[in-house]
Amino acid sequence: MTKQIKYRRVYEETSPRDGRRVLVDRVWPRGMRREEAQVDEWLRDVAPSTELRKWYGHESSRFTEFRRRYLDELGDSEHRDAAGHLCDLADHDKLTLLTATKDxxxxQAAVLAEWLTGGVRRTAR
Structure with missing residues (x-):
């Protein structure tokens, strides 16, 4: 069965085709109340470490290195359980990964989607 995984901004309007909506940011989106987010689950432990997130600063010129470091993090003990849980969700349902990131x-939502669909080697299982 092909996994149905997409990613989008948490601020965008929901769609019936979203399936399970999972926020994958470490911090809650600014200016958004929990009841308006329509998030099924918040997996902050699958998000990049605070150190990596601050280093990256959403500078697209750093994305290749950010991606490499984040994929390494997905296999460490801090991320392993949450990443495994996300894998289980993806195996059983449509999944929309949500982020507040503008780009x-x-x-990390784009990297996670690639990782979950087998586009990169999994290390968190």
């Missing part, structure tokens, strides 16, 4: 193509 979603250069975000």
């Amino acid at each position: 979603v193509e250069h975000s």
